[in-house]
Amino acid sequence: MAPAVILLLGWMLVPLTATLYFSFKKYLPLRGDSLENGLEWVGFQNYTRFVGSSSFWPSVQTTLIIVGSVLVITVILGVLLALLLDQPMWGQGIVRILIISPFFVMPTVSGLVWKNMFMDPINGILAHLFRFFGAEPLQWLSQASLQSIVLIVSWQWLPFATLILLTAIQSLDSEQLEASEMDGAPALSRFWHIILPHLGRAITVVILIQTIFLLSVFAEIFVTTAGAFGTKTLTYLIFQRVLESQNVGLGSAGGVYAIILANIVAIFLMRIVGKNLDR
Amino acid sequence: MNFKQALTAVGVASLMATSAAHADNLVIATVNNGDMIRMQGYTDDFTAKTGHTVEWVTLEENVLRQRVTTDITTKGGAFDIMTIGMYETPIWGKNGWLVPLDDLSADYNVDDILPAMSGGLSYEGTLYAAPFYGESSMIMFRTDLMEAAGMEMPEAPTWDFIAKAAAAMTDRDNEINGICLRGKAGWGEGGAFITAMSNSFGARWFDEDWNAQFDTEEWANTLNFFNDMMSASGPAGFATNGFNENLSLFQQGKCGMWIDATVAASFVTNPKDSTVADSVGFALAPDTGMGKRSNWLWAWALGIPAGTQKEAAAKQFIEWATGTGYIEMVAEKEGWANVPPGARTSLYENENYKDVPFAKMTLDSILSADPNDSTVKPSPYVGVQFAAIPEFAGIATEVSQEFSAAYAGQQTVAEALEKAQALTNDAMEAAGYR
């Protein structure tokens, strides 16, 4: 295989081996443990402790909720938006530019902007809006924390989904569509029988790529809730174990679990959507 | 080049020639607090005096902490000076990761550092980091609102008084909240506040055998009191408010009282940023008559990682930044209210500084906090709003997340305490204490 594959193997194997190695060791850097002094072997203790923590299952659940919700939102809204943008209109180029813009924004920046300037319950613009309509401003990040995270992340990924789906729709054979229009097929059935099947492959790609990035969402949570209010994902829990608690062994065991979860999701994806890629 | 610059250049050249020292480039990691940012503006003065140049890495507090901890535990050597606090210094000093600051020059006058500060920044009597500024916490309140409420703030109020005053000052229609306090998750945010507060309610984190104490009545009292008062008189969304959010609210005139870091006093009394600058009063942090007040003790300090090649230059920088000369320079250019407070005894003996409205209360607050004896019942740890053990930051962050969830109404106070108890004991077991 080519150098890229070998490089990637190296990149995969070195940290993976290191993670596996640390996961069986007691490695508390702040207690003075270091590689030079040798690390104590503790068997599967880190593994049982990581799963035994009361935060473990909630964090897996949170991860799946965030990934699932963002996928559903971006795909559905993406299809609808793509359908809309496919219609003839004035200034389509500019609208496209407006819609794709969030994709370019750094996750840290979007987290900061949403948290402070939009979701702040006193000075945020959403609070102003709520008050304007005489409503009590919603305390987004504490009362609707998970929904807020999903909203921020969806905002970042909706452009991606929309534009892929739009390109796919535009490649649809217009003669085919026109023919069905002539036949008097109602819009809904046209969508169901012609457009949606055509989008299958594009939707697959959207799901696959987004899942990869969504499983490791971090900055948006770190900046907004710092893992409080039930927004702790598995990635965030590992971060807490490694960097906040400075327990590298425990965090590494968590890393191994995350790899397992990622692979379960990957196998799941391959089974369900992988076939679509071959068409 | 104008005359002044030329003079400086000549001065630098001669200084470099006489000391025969080569110029180093120091990389300094620091936190994005106002006083630190002000110091960055004066870097040229240091370079002019010593010939060494400085590169700043300014990071938000939590990011900074991760970044420097990773570097020090791996002996990465990415920084020549690190800005650390009272929590890290004794732990790192014990591990031998910091250069002992036991040979600073006579001019620097180490003995001038407030004993509370040098005590918290030492391990076994050796100073490992020099305080750039020190702080305790105190009450900042709106004198006009207090008067309108028909009440008078005592110099050393109780929590009951505070709750009453907060309710009296609250005016929801005009967006005035009686009291603003930290509810944000994180051990250095809401965690620090509630821990300091719990001291005054007779609570402690651990008993003498390192058993978590969240199942005690004292903790239930602390948390219930806090939650009830904040729900009644606090700002909306207080569960996500930290230092900066509250400072911003207070400056906008949306808080009647605010109990927080003493350094905030200079920000809320600065007419440039604060709309309420001329009506701020100060008082000691409240108590419940059990013998401990609810104020903390903290210092942001500069330490040198062991193994740096630039130890001499780094020490020069520390002497420059934390010495009396720097204080005088800032006082001359920006006024006495803006000098870094809380680090040196001489500052509080200075006649000019006595005119600063919050000077006395800051010093009194600092002096009334004792890291070695912070709880009513005996405890095995050092620290007022933290326990200086390596595991604390991780545990306290998770505990404070449970508390914040209770503030936001996602669980009851009892549930939060139960979870806190379990996860603390769990982590302490993992670390081998129990």
Added chain:
Amino acid sequence: MARATTKTRKAVVTIAAWMIGLTIFFPILWTILTSFKTEGQAINDPPLFFFFDWTLENYAIVQERSNYMRFLWNSIIIAGGSTVLGIIIAVPAAWSMAFVPSKRTKDILLWMLSTKMLPAVGVLYPIYLMFIKLGLLDTRIGLVIVLMLINMPIIVWMLYTYFREIPAEILEAARMDGASLRSEILYVLTPMAIPGIASTLLLNFILAWNEAFWTLNLTAAKAAPLTAFIASYSSPEGLFFAKLSAASTMAIAPILILGWFSQKQLVRGLTFGAVK
């Protein structure tokens, strides 16, 4: 009659699309607007839209505090370097996968993609120790290598989907004419795949530009890019919406402008061969 309906319809579609577009763009627009306000105006209730005294003071303050150009330059070098290097290495790999496929090719590709799902923080310590040993800490070259490896799966996959769309007959024809493997890739394949390579380049430039874990944790003063620049503004003292907006605008403006100009190219690449 028919014409009138199309016109009405076009107007309705236009209004709807513009409203949705502006809503989605609004957070960015609001950030840019706020960066030109004073701190007091930034939190004004009701919010101020265009009628306020525009000021540049926030930009001046941010620039005074941090040397923007250096962060920007590091971002350009790191994002650009890792992308270009990644493509140079990935082209042969993608070529062999597309034109000499084995039974396992698809598995390898998906496996490569799944490596992207590893949480970065889990390997922070090993990577950090490696960087110290190799002297790569706080160097641009170190980050170029790390980001290249991180984005490699995406690069390989994108190129693979592009190459697969090139009819094999063309290559065979070239081979008959006696072209070597090298010149086959260089003179036949690459020109045909230029649009695909361009969009791959763009997407990975964006991903590398926005990567905020490694760029923050492996740098100090010398190699820190814009992600580190913004990390010092997440909670400054007191009123800070305007300053935060200015810093945010400075951090995202270059990539936003690049994205606007190249969005057509980019979108074509983003489809990952989804469109036949």
